[in-house]
Amino acid sequence: MSSAESEIILHNYPQSPVAEKVRVALGIKGLSWRSVEIPRLPPKPLLIKLTGGYRRTPVMQVGADIYCDSACIIKELERRTPEPTFFPTNDKGLVWCLARWTDMVLFDLSTRIVLGAAGDDLPADFAKDRGRLYFGPDWRQSMKAAGANLPHLVSQIQAPLSWFDEQLADGRAFLLGERPAAIDAQIYFVIWFLRGRWDGGPPLLSQFPALERWEANVKAIGHGERSEMTGEQAIARAAACTPLAAIASSADDPQGLRPGMQVSIVSDIDAGERPVEGEIKAVTGQSITLGHSSKDLGEVCVHFPRAGYVVQTLGRDTLLRR
Ligand SMILES: N[C@@H](CCC(=O)N[C@@H](CS)C(=O)NCC(=O)O)C(=O)O
16 A cells, blocks of 8 residues: 555644544644645535535545544544554543543533533624534524523533543543543543633633643644645545445344445434435444445545444435434
8 A cells, every 4th residue: 555545634624623632633643644624614515525425523534435523533543553552551441431421421511611602702604503513403592591501501511620630630641641542632622622712711621730731731742743735635535545444244233234235324413414325335333334436536435433323224214313
């Protein structure tokens, strides 16, 4: 494989907290990577062409393989570059459970605080897009309610912040000890978001000295070695490469999913997102890979986690969600 084929490309934009999670993860591994800056708001034609419809940030590309969702990205980075490991202690399974909680509960709470506090100060197009994405169909009402309930929401984030502070109180450099781990990035991005995007962030965080010391340690890791690339170059890269995805399936898939089936996949949150459609290339209990192709792109494989996503065989008309 040529070095270009194995080059890591991250489709991201500077202000994205979930992209910051992955940038720190790349820093933990000390990796070189290419950054494609994508628009902060749709339309995102080049990204959508690669993913087949997934519009969230970030997306990782390696050749003609496209990895959607930070959980999928972190798993793939660990597979491609096992050392230094993201899991320096024997707690990998528990750490994934915790990371799922930070993605769902903690990040959701932090978006409610940041967007609820910003309220009418948000530009109208941004409020409309993120409102629907994070607050659901009745987003105007829910976002107003978040603003009105800010003291309650802050009370809900205070406990997790104190748990992190407790974990770090013995002076350790990182959450699991002296070596940085995936979970540092998977928690840090929420702290980065609260500090950078909400006036109340810095005074709240100053109540947690061990957490602030850790935050500085994580910040000092940096983002690895980054260089820019254009979206057009990323498309050309995908077109020039063949996807790696191996055919994999398990006999006891609860939905009977198998390679060759045509399916759609979308987040299980009602966020108004467009499902990605394609043919299953590989499916396990943890991940699913769909193949899709277009004239100027050739065949690409798009990888998703299984947890948090609804997969449906095409032809059924009811979308199952949580
Ligand atoms: N579960 C996804 C969540 C990604 C997510 O919500 N990212 C935010 C940015 S931080 C987003 O996509 N916002 C809308 C956008 O960028 O268009 C992941 O872990 O990657």
